[in-house]
Amino acid sequence: MVPVTTTTFAGSFPGTAPGTAAAVALHGVTRTYGRGPTAVRAVDGVDLEFPRGAWTAVMGPSGSGKSTLLHCAAGLERVDGGRVRLGDTDITAASDDELxxxxxxxxxxxxxxxxxxGALTAEQNVALPLRLAGRRPPRAEVRAALSMVGLGDRARHRPRELSGGQQQRVAIARAMVTRPEVLFADEPTGALDSASARTVLDLLAAMAARGQTIVMVTHDPAAAARAGAVVFLRDGRVADRLVGASAHDVADRLVRLEA
Incomplete structure (x- = not known):
């Protein structure tokens, strides 16, 4: 078993080779909602790098800024200050079309x-990102993505004909069909029963074993423990991290932060 390590965090994780760009890097990133005395700084001067080929979980008490951080890293929300890089590309000032x-x-x-x-089949949902990019994806390519998540026999089913766990796996296939550099997941098991959650986490683990970079926000210590490392946020700042931690270790650290 990998020994648990912990330290106050600022910078990249072990495993990011010197001189090699991280998959995602945030430098002094801030994100504020509202103005004046009611303003809330959801992300407050975060410096953080996610290494290529690693699975990192992001945790924190409610309101700690973890989903906002994920959205800023993925270019879904613009930052108020600092810089965000995807590999060697600075996306901070990218236009809406570029994002x-x-x-x-x-x-x-x-x-x-x-x-x-809902009106599209699983196959059509998976193909949608490729069609939006102006491509006419071969059916074999789309079916391969569904087979990767164990749903090759559900290609013609619509979402209402699938369980919650199956729908989430279709969503993962849709996210992966473009072969992205980074897979961001915001509470991917939060709406699932325990058996479906394990299936989804097993799928993410298999992707990580093949070198896929994954950044996942979760509130579940057991889910976070499946990742190689866990970053903890508190009040919009990086408070701590664990590497090689058990679910008990993660839960204990989260309780300490909440206290």
Whole structure:
């Protein structure tokens, strides 16, 4: 078993080779909602790098800024200050069209609520990002993505004909069909029963073993413990991290932060 290590965090994780760009890097990033005395700084001067080929979980008490951090890293929200890099590309000042292209071609995003289109089959939902990018994907390519998540026999089913766990796996296939550099996942098991959650986490683990970079927000210590490292946020700042931690270690650290 990998020994648990912990330290106050600022910078990249072990495993990011010197001189090699991280998959995602945030430098002095801030994100504020509202103005004046009611303003809330959801992300407060974060310096953080996510190494290529690693699975990192992001945790923290409610309101700690973890989902906002994920959205800023993925280019779904613009930052108020600091810089965000995707590999060697600075996306901080990218236009809306440029960000849309990045999300189609280099970034995959999985939401807790699946966000599948009910009128489309699983196959059509998976093909959608490629069609939006102006491609006519071969059926074999789309079917291969569904087979990767164990749903090759559900290609013609619509979302209402699938279980919650199956819908989430379709959403993962849709995010992965473009072969993104980074897969972002915001509470991917939050709406699932325990058996479906294990299936989804096993799928993410298999992707990580093949070198896929994954950044996942979760509130579940057991889910976070499946990742190689866990970053903890508190009040919009990086408070701590664990590497090689058990679910008990993660839960204990989260309780300490909440206290």
């Amino acid at each position: 849309a292209a990045l999300r189609r071609e280099r970034i995959g995003f999985v939401f807790q609520g699946y966000h599948l289109i």
